[in-house]
Amino acid sequence: MGENSVGTEFRICTKCGYHRGFHVYFKKLQEGKAKIGLICPNCGQSFDIGWITSDIPAIDPEKGQVFER
Numbered sequence: 001m002g003e004n005s006v007g008t009e010f011r012i013c014t015k016c017g018y019h020r021g022f023h024v025y026f027k028k029l030q031e032g033k034a035k036i037g038l039i040c041p042n043c044g045q046s047f048d049i050g051w052i053t054s055d056i057p058a059i060d061p062e063k064g065q066v067f068e069r
């Protein structure tokens, strides 16, 4: 398998080739269910990997620790 193939790992953007993983976004689907999608931090391409969770009752983020760069 080449570096860009999606096999056991999805880490490389298939649009631009960025290889250091993805940001995530959350989209509320219905009460108690949210979709988790991925966004390439380099080119902005979003990916739907069919990741749906019922573990997020509402999209209401609380601020946590700030990690220095």
Ligand SMILES: [Zn+2]
Pocket: 013, 014, 015, 016, 017, 018, 040, 041, 042, 043, 044, 045
């Ligand atoms: Zn990309």
